[in-house]
Amino acid sequence: MSAVGYAAVAGQIVVVGAGAPLLTGWMRQVRARLEGRAGAGVLQPWRDTRKLLRKEPITPVGTGSAFRTAPALLVATTVVAAALVPLLSTDTPVSSHADLILVVALIALGTVALALAGLDTGTAFGGMGASREMTVAALVEPTILLSVFALSIPAGTTNIPAIVSGAVDEPGRLASPAGLLATAALAVAVLAETGRIPVDNPSTHLELTMIHEAMALEYAGPDLALVELGAQMRLTLLLGLLSSLFVPWGIATGTSWAALAVALVLFAAKVCLLGAVLAAAEVFWAKIRLFRVPELLAGSFLLALLAVTASYFLSGAS
């Protein structure tokens, strides 16, 4: 494999790792401006991370290995997924391993690690958050799988780089009914998986309404920095996956430095645009009641199922 392939993998990891706090800062800034605020600036999440890394680490009495390993595991699974998923290039040394099921399993592993850490603290809110996160995850993971399956049927493989490069060659696949249904299903699943409104409110400080935040209530200092960085990286990764699957144009498919540079700029632009749309939408939406969340997610699962069915019958006939 060429040096460009390795550079693409390294670039994906660096862009997701270093860009995730900036994306969060950008989304908070967009939201602040729409709310009439001045906003803390795009760099604020990096300032938060720097401060948390300097603070004293705290391990609450009675917590075990699940609590201690979860932050590192969350970030590690996200880094591996960021290396695998085609964000900048579909032709990398690891692209033959970038299977859909593996990527979804890596994301699920991070979710489970954090849920176990929430249970490990033994607090009421930790357990409650873990139970809610598992309820949401049980509905979201199959939706992500199914909606990408709908795109994998015309490509004939579950290898994500192959799906993406196939869509670059044949844009008609994305404009098909299956492609549109899968887009809608995956968008809802990404909202739920990353804990955004209308499923969860990332900026809440009311414990009773929390899902993701409730599991992280006992973390402090460097561990909290890792948990927050992990959550921000997952948002960047999933928005990047969404843009790679449904707006794949500009992604590098060969081994040229120029294509990689173009892909980097376009990736940043696409994810920033998606983030701004999401932040603006959050101003208009309210968080839905917890008991309505399964209805929303079941609806998105149904869309994904319809996408797979449409994809099977429409492409199977030809």
Place this chain on the structure above:
Amino acid sequence: MGLLRRIRETGRAAEPAPPRPEGDVPEKARELGGSVQVRCVDAGSCNGCEIEIAAAFNPVYDAERYGARQVASPRHADVALVTGPVTRNMAEPLRRTVAAMGEPRLVVAVGDCAINCGEFAGGHGVEGAVADVVPVDLTVPGCPPEPDAIVAALRRVTGR
């Protein structure tokens, strides 16, 4: 669509940032570097100060633009904003809240009651002022203090 029109008509609600507040930055706050997570503790207040704290974080005063943010857990917090005279029942929870915060941590006493028990001095349920229970780094006098004063105290901590 109505909301969209309101957003366009309102524009920016935040008032222009006042000049940096006078007074030296507390020694411990220098390590925070422009990012302060705030945990509010109501130790027995009449809720007047809480209303003013809520106003300090609203779009008009917008304390968030200086890097202060409210959080749900003392473990995440760098600053405890304590209001009210400390009642007997809240003395132990207050000590535990401050103990749960990681170093460097600061305690800001907000309002006259938190500083010297104010109106409630000598009450049978009052343990004492905040400084009698936990070490206090900054005070914000007033009954209740204006949001500007609370924002100024938070800016001295964030250094922005």
